Amino acid sequence: MFESAEIGHFIDKETYEREAPALREALLEVQFELHQQKNAAVIVLINGIEGAGKGETVKLLNEWMDPRLIEVRTFDRQTDEELAHPPAWRYWRLLPAKGRMGVFFGNWYSQMLQGRVHGLFNNAVLDQAINGAERLEKMLCDEGAIIFKFWFHLSKKQMKARLHTLKDDPLHSWRISPLDWQQSKTYEKFVRYGERAIRRTSRDYAPWNIVEGVDPYYRSLTVGKILLEGLQAALNAPPVTAHSTHEAPFIDDFSGVSLLxxxxxxxxxxxxxxxxxxxxxxxxxxxxxxxxxxxxxxxxxxxxxxxxxxxxxxxxxxxxxxxxxxxxxxxxxxxxxxxxxxxxxxxxxxxxxxxxxxxxxxxxxxxxxxxxxxxxxxxxxxxxxxxxxxxxxxxxxxxxxxxxxxxxxxxxxxxxxxxxxxxxxxxxxxxxxxxxxxxxxxxxxxxxxxxxxxxxxxxxxxxxxxxxxxxxxxxxxxxxxxxxxxxxxxxxxxxxxxxxxxxx
Amino acid sequence: MFESAEIGHFIDKETYEREAPALREALLEVQFELHQQKNAAVIVLINGIEGAGKGETVKLLNEWMDPRLIEVRTFDRQTDEELAHPPAWRYWRLLPAKGRMGVFFGNWYSQMLQGRVHGLFNNAVLDQAINGAERLEKMLCDEGAIIFKFWFHLSKKQMKARLHTLKDDPLHSWRISPLDWQQSKTYEKFVRYGERAIRRTSRDYAPWNIVEGVDPYYRSLTVGKILLEGLQAALNAPPVTAHSTHEAPFIDDFSGVSLLxxxxxxxxxxxxxxxxxxxxxxxxxxxxxxxxxxxxxxxxxxxxxxxxxxxxxxxxxxxxxxxxxxxxxxxxxxxxxxxxxxxxxxxxxxxxxxxxxxxxxxxxxxxxxxxxxxxxxxxxxxxxxxxxxxxxxxxxxxxxxxxxxxxxxxxxxxxxxxxxxxxxxxxxxxxxxxxxxxxxxxxxxxxxxxxxxxxxxxxxxxxxxxxxxxxxxxxxxxxxxxxxxxxxxxxxxxxxxxxxxxxx
Structure with missing residues (x-):
């Protein structure tokens, strides 16, 4: 599942600088169109390995697109108020409206994976949470949402190198301390349970996209193109009817290098x-x-x-x-x-x-x-x-x-x-x-x-x-x-x- | 969930004898049409309370419809061969082909409810099984199956009375001995876990139908009409497309008496x-x-x-x-x-x-x-x-x-x-x-x-x-x-x- 995201995809600076402006323009256009049509809310889930560029990607989206139409939601430790409500309440109250985009940095997946990695519950309970996520996403899609699920990946070796260079960046002390991640066991468990969640929740209406996180140029272009293609498909699709959901984006490899x-x-x-x-x-x-x-x-x-x-x-x-x-x-x-x-x-x-x-x-x-x-x-x-x-x-x-x-x-x-x-x-x-x-x-x-x-x-x-x-x-x-x-x-x-x- | 199935629905003999012949004729017709079109397999799941008429209903279907196009499958204790394969294997190998009807008397639900009632596993594991059933049914429907799920119900009092009169009938010693059922605890657990399964697997493409089992006339006409209406809807529907499944039957109350x-x-x-x-x-x-x-x-x-x-x-x-x-x-x-x-x-x-x-x-x-x-x-x-x-x-x-x-x-x-x-x-x-x-x-x-x-x-x-x-x-x-x-x-x-x- 993660093999393709460990082969060292990269895009050179020249290519990036050539492609990025057009991509940004297209993204702005599609975002504007979405806001005009108001027929779908866009939910972007950001998950994956610590140090794989989750924070940078969120920053980038805000930079590339019109930030007035994007809401970045960071779900860190639950507040008192959140703890006094059912677990999903924190997500529901911050859902983006139709025509807008919500970027959920930390979300239901981070919460369940944390719990499992730290041994708070067993696989059967993890599966209950996974099933809950599946039901929630199915319903949101039935109600007209477009969900993009990104898993930013690094091999263990890549992660260790990245954390070492990034350890002073406050953006990266988010949720789990990088110190925790430095331990091989945490990485392995996180990847194992992450795969379990991805395997069971990658559905035709909301598939996962696994993005290799090492090279920022590759990562940025890939995310941008997945969003663009997915949003264009949704905008050009016939209106969502009783029996259908927005056609999910399903994306080519952009660096031209594949596992094969x-x-x-x-x-x-x-x-x-x-x-x-x-x-x-x-x-x-x-x-x-x-x-x-x-x-x-x-x-x-x-x-x-x-x-x-x-x-x-x-x-x-x-x-x-x-x-x-x-x-x-x-x-x-x-x-x-x-x-x-x-x-x-x-x-x-x-x-x-x-x-x-x-x-x-x-x-x-x-x-x-x-x-x-x-x-x-x-x-x-x-x-x-x-x-x-x-x-x-x-x-x-x-x-x-x-x-x-x-x-x-x-x-x-x-x-x-x-x-x-x-x-x-x-x-x-x-x-x-x-x-x-x-x-x-x-x-x-x-x-x-x-x-x-x-x-x-x-x-x-x-x-x-x-x-x-x-x-x-x-x-x-x-x-x-x-x-x-x-x-x-x-x-x-x-x-x-x-x-x-x-x-x- | 079971309230409507405990109010004592009944249909008098005269009404039954007036309505049954036309219903049988219509069922035969729709069955023949289905066989001609060969665009869908029909799967009928028979579940519910012991003594509520499961066996009689299966017999009735065979009597009313063309038995050459019906396969009744009884899943009792697993055979050696079945135990040597994954649990779902026994169901897969007996799936009806398109154009045919498979009546599954005992099925994935009976198996999981048995296990839970007898304390072989906890609720989280039951939920895994429920989720497995949901995935299986979703896939079968995506592949063009029409699934009817019947839960035959009796109140505890009704059940005790029925088991008493039926205790010598060999059809009713199937799977669990009626003796076991006579115990209040078994009934209560079975109903509680049954409700959990019904609640979580009653989906638009395959809803449950809860049928009160006391009166055979009511029960028979109700089952027959649900099948007829569902099959007619499926036959008249446009062909199943990528985005749609057969529209599930969803059925009126036939006795004219409702909870209200x-x-x-x-x-x-x-x-x-x-x-x-x-x-x-x-x-x-x-x-x-x-x-x-x-x-x-x-x-x-x-x-x-x-x-x-x-x-x-x-x-x-x-x-x-x-x-x-x-x-x-x-x-x-x-x-x-x-x-x-x-x-x-x-x-x-x-x-x-x-x-x-x-x-x-x-x-x-x-x-x-x-x-x-x-x-x-x-x-x-x-x-x-x-x-x-x-x-x-x-x-x-x-x-x-x-x-x-x-x-x-x-x-x-x-x-x-x-x-x-x-x-x-x-x-x-x-x-x-x-x-x-x-x-x-x-x-x-x-x-x-x-x-x-x-x-x-x-x-x-x-x-x-x-x-x-x-x-x-x-x-x-x-x-x-x-x-x-x-x-x-x-x-x-x-x-x-x-x-x-x-x-x-």
Whole structure:
């Protein structure tokens, strides 16, 4: 979920200075238009890691836009008066009116995350608070609000560096002292519970935007563009009707650098290394699957990737380590008539392995946010709600003890071309290449965008994505096997620790 | 919430035999049409009190409709296979396909209520399960399902009588033994947690229908008509689009008897009794408000009622008992411009009393489901979602220690006419009667229907409605005061018990 926000996005000063004036002008214009139309209130929630630029962003918005139409609300410790009322009262009384923008710096999320990080309550109570936030936001949107949710992020290392340089700035002593944040534990808990809240409240009508906070130019332009795009969409949309809410903004990556660009596509493995490592990992997998601790888990491996990225070959190397009774391979093609008569997750639910079993999905439920999105087989709202639905689905799997590993096998465009051509030339490989493959290739950039959104919105602590550099098939196969083994070992270890703790 | 389902609805045999054949024919027709169109799956959830006719209803549906298009699913104890999968797996694999109907006899609600009633987990975990159900149902509806949720109800007395006569019927030994149910505690817990689930999952796209289970004729016709109306609405609706779900059925009372009919409108109080009781209750209120335990509570009294039912007079009698610094009276008229620029609950949130304080609302947030519904000031979807939003709102109030009492002052049509005429004749009362009042009077039946729905859907354990027989103003005033006093005493007692328990 936070991977994309730890890759060091930045925008150089020149680009920033070129783009900022036009963006400011456009923002002012849209803000004015909103004020004229008075058909929606705008609520901007500012959350995230200490030192990631929350305060600076709030200052910036006031600077860029007309401050007479913006209300910045800082929710710090509750006042006596607030404590004498229901918790939501403090937010309600400061809601912006239609035509205006309220920036909530510190809000219901900060409050629940504080409480959980400091151990005031457990996960079930956190979930009650999360559900409360979801209901509140749903209602506000039904009443015509446009909600922007920003999570400003820094990796732990970045945060420590930032706090060090900023420790004398009074803006940064807000809510939690930076001293507290310097502790690794606080950071880790905050990120873990933050992810839980983001995962469960990123809804089509009010999705989260995770913004990397290191570079102020990148951060400022990104926030500005998300607001602009979202507000323009809302202004140009037909009036909110009974059945609809404002279409939520859902935003491109503005620095032009994505997670996929950060892969080192030159990684490869020599033949001897490959054979040695492959056999080692296969033996390890074989042992782990026979480990008696496996009886309490199911294993689910999802394979997605570019066409010709080598999914089939990797899957075969995994299967080769196992007895055929231990696993199932489920190839996913276009849905059958029976499957189309059901919710899209139905055909995957049917194939979920029982405890002790292993199922490999050769393509998966992620088709909803990849091919169905890109090809327009479902509407925008459908694939937007799918991220949340998929996170819910995978949470149910992992709650029941399943270990979910997800692979995106990435190759570059040239490698794909080579492989396509090879497939066309070798008779026994010809069945593997169709007109569809060539058509998909023309949509390379759209797929790329969809993959990045998918990883950003569904790579979670409970079920992370692994991006696999697959230009070299050997490298990819070994990485896949190793990742599965590590996931199994981590799950077994966690369970052992848990059992030990319970015995005490 | 269950009040309407405890008043002894019944339909005589003759009416039943006259209406049933046409209903069956219409149901078959709509079922066939659904099968042809194949645009929606129908899911019928059967829940409620043991002995209230759940089994009979399932049998009836199979009898009335084409059983080849109905799948009855009984979810009893989990099988080994089910236990080896995530909990929702058992439901997913038995979902009906589009064009078909699945009757889920025992379902996610039965499972969570069982768990809570038997103390397997606490309220926070129950809320997680409720939220899970909500997410599942939302997704199914987004995917085009039509969900009917039936709660078959009996009062405790009715249940005991039914179980006694039915104890040898094997259909009724399902899931929980009737013996278990015979215990008052089980009934009370089941109803309490059931209400919690109903309150939180009754959404515009999938509302609950609470059906009184005593009389089989009434029960059967009611279920049949709800299904028919809902299915017809879905079939005639435009196709489900990205932003909409099937419009949920929302159903009239079919027996022609409503809660309001059960009020004894002849109740009155003689002058002497009135004066004695009034002063007693006023003194009691005065004392309770000065009780130091009041510091931990806020008191909120909502007054709604027919025009000329005497709200103002009752409010004055309450206020007369108190020091003006102790209370606020908030009269609610049409919203101002500022108020219209905010979500409809905003203006009420602003007026919520702090702990220790008392606020009287002369009309309230219930305007949304009364005047706004009847006059068409908001859409059907708006007022349908308002029940859930209002329940959420009041839950937040009570969670923060507020005591919420709600009065509907009911008069009959003749009494209203008399009072209108009197107002027109007495100069100093003339300001109280306007053209609006006469117009509202013409919509008497629509208001009556809205009041019944309001009470059915928002009279909750945490914040019940009190219907006040107000043909006699004296009776009404004393009943209002007494109800407030009893609510305060009950809250104080509950808190005392809670404190005692904690000290142990």
């Amino acid at each position: 660009d950060c892969l080192d596509m030159s990684l490869r493995l020599g033949k001897n290394d490959y054979e040695e490592q492959l056999i080692t990992e296969q033996a390890r997998l074989s042992g782990l699957m026979r480990d008696k601790r496996m009886r309490r888990h199911a294993l689910i491996a999802v394979f997605e990737g570019n066409d010709a990225a080598g999914k089939g070959g990797s899957i075969r190397r995994v299967a080769a380590a196992l007895d055929p009774r231990q696993y199932d391979i489920v190839p996913i093609a276009a849905p059958s008539e029976d499957e189309r008569a059901q919710p899209y997750l139905w055909r995957f639910w049917r194939q979920i392995p029982a405890r002790g079993k292993f199922t490999i999905f050769d393509r998966s439920w992620y088709g909803r946010v990849l091919v169905e999105r890109v090809e327009g087989f479902c509407t925008r709202v459908d694939w937007m709600r799918a991220y949340g639905e998929i996170n819910d689905f995978e949470e149910q799997l992992t709650n029941a003890g399943a270990i979910v590993v997800k692979f995106w096998l990435a190759i570059d465009k040239d490698t794909q071309l080579e492989r396509f051509q090879e497939r066309e030339q070798i008779p026994f490989k010809r069945f593997k290449i169709t007109e569809d493959d060539w058509r998909n290739r023309e949509k390379w950039d759209l797929y790329r965008r969809a993959v990045c959104d998918m990883v950003d919105r569904t790579s979670t602590e409970i079920s992370p994505w692994t991006l696999v550099e697959a230009n070299d098939k050997r490298w990819a196969r070994v990485k896949v096997l190793r990742t599965i083994n590590e996931a199994l070992e981590a799950a077994f270890d966690k369970r052992d620790k848990h059992d030990k703790k319970r015995k005490k | 009919d059960c009020l004894d409108m002849s109740l009155r109080l003689g002058k002497n009794d009135y004066e004695e009781q009034l002063i007693t209750e006023q003194a009691r209120l005065s004392g309770l408000m000065r009780d130091k335990r009041m510091r931990r509570h806020a008191l909120i009294a909502v007054f709604e009622g027919n025009d000329a039912a005497g709200k103002g007079g009752s409010i004055r009698r309450v206020a007369a008992a108190l020091d003006p610094r102790q209370y606020d009276i908030v009269p609610i008229a049409a919203p101002s411009e500022d108020e219209r620029a905010q979500p409809y609950l905003w203006r009420f949130w602003r007026q919520i009393p702090a702990r220790g304080k008392f606020t009287i609302f002369d009309r309230s947030w219930y305007g949304r489901v009364l005047v706004e519904r009847v006059e068409g000031f908001c859409t059907r979807v708006d007022w349908m979602r308002a029940y859930g939003e209002i329940n959420d709102f009041e839950e937040q109030l009570t969670n923060a220690g507020a005591i919420v009492v709600k009065f509907w002052l009911a008069i009959d049509k003749d009494t209203q006419l008399e009072r209108f005429q009197e107002r027109e004749q007495i100069p100093f009362k003339r300001f109280k009667i306007t053209e609006d009042d006469w117009r509202n009077r013409e919509k008497w039946d629509l208001y009556r229907r809205a009041v019944c729905d309001m009470v059915d859907r928002t009279s909750t354990e945490i914040s019940p409605w009190t219907l006040v027989e107000a043909n006699d103003k004296r009776w009404a005033r004393v009943k209002v005061l007494r109800t407030i006093n009893e609510a305060l005493e009950a809250a104080f007692d509950k808190r005392d018990k809670h404190d005692k328990k904690r000290k142990k």
